[in-house]
Amino acid sequence: DVKVTQSSRYLVKRTGEKVFLECVQDMDHENMFWYRQDPGLGLRLIYFSYDVKMKEKGDIPEGYSVSREKKERFSLILESASTNQTSMYLCASSTRDRVYFGPGTRLTVT
Amino acid sequence: DQQVKQNSPSLSVQEGRISILNCDYTNSMFDYFLWYKKYPAEGPTFLISISSIKDKNEDGRFTVFLNKSAKHLSLHIVPSQPGDSAVYFCAASPLNQAGTALIFGKGTTLSVSS
Numbered sequence: 001d002v003k004v005t006q007s008s009r010y011l012v013k014r015t016g017e018k019v020f021l022e023c024v025q026d027m028d029h030e031n032m033f034w035y036r037q038d039p040g041l042g043l044r045l046i047y048f049s050y051d052v053k054m055k056e057k058g059d060i061p062e063g064y065s066v067s068r069e070k071k072e073r074f075s076l077i078l079e080s081a082s083t084n085q086t087s088m089y090l091c092a093s094s095t096r097d098r099v100y101f102g103p104g105t106r107l108t109v110t
Numbered sequence: 111d112q113q114v115k116q117n118s119p120s121l122s123v124q125e126g127r128i129s130i131l132n133c134d135y136t137n138s139m140f141d142y143f144l145w146y147k148k149y150p151a152e153g154p155t156f157l158i159s160i161s162s163i164k165d166k167n168e169d170g171r172f173t174v175f176l177n178k179s180a181k182h183l184s185l186h187i188v189p190s191q192p193g194d195s196a197v198y199f200c201a202a203s204p205l206n207q208a209g210t211a212l213i214f215g216k217g218t219t220l221s222v223s224s
Contacts, residue, residue, distance in 0.1 A: 042216030094210065096209045
């Protein structure tokens with residue numbers, strides 16, 4: 001079974017803090033993704049990576065950066081958290097024909 | 111512009127009846143379609159897929175129908191159960207790019223009442 005794990009299920013951070021969201025997959029997938037899900041807006045792609053040290057911007061990369069130093073790990077960084085980044089963050093990895101999601105991190109920025 | 115549209119944000123159905131969730135797409139390059147189901151506070155899980163060489167794919171209570179000429183697909187759940195209450199996302203891509211180019215709709219929230 002494919003397993004995608006995220007370091008935290010719930011996080012509360014203050015405005016201006018630097019936030020790290022960690023994701024690990026155990027299936028040797030090359031592709032990894034970060035999405036955010038907001039009511040009425042669906043799943044929006046923030047960044048994706050198709051190889052170690054490679055990254056591509058998705059639809060909404062502003063205010064975020066990513067790091068992929070190892071194949072199994074893909075980190076999302078909020079350089080200076082803002083209240084409009086309160087959301088559910090979903091990490092995913094993929095095979096050629098399917099995307100597998102982690103359980104999500106509910107981030108609240110106060 | 112949205113390439114994958116789920117025009118109904120919500121759907122309410124009684125237990126035992128059929129649930130029909132609809133999805134439209136605009137990109138004629140899409141030839142592979144998936145449905146994901148998401149419970150609150152959990153990540154989406156794969157439900158069922160269909161490629162454009164078929165017009166129907168069935169898995170237990172779940173059937174997906176594809177109408178390529180209308181660029182429309184639908185997910186049928188029969189019979190609906192309260193545990194089916196979740197957000198359902200439609201997704202589409204070219205078949206050889208589903209791992210990198212999957213485009214999601216905004217989701218439809220299904221509520222099944224007992």
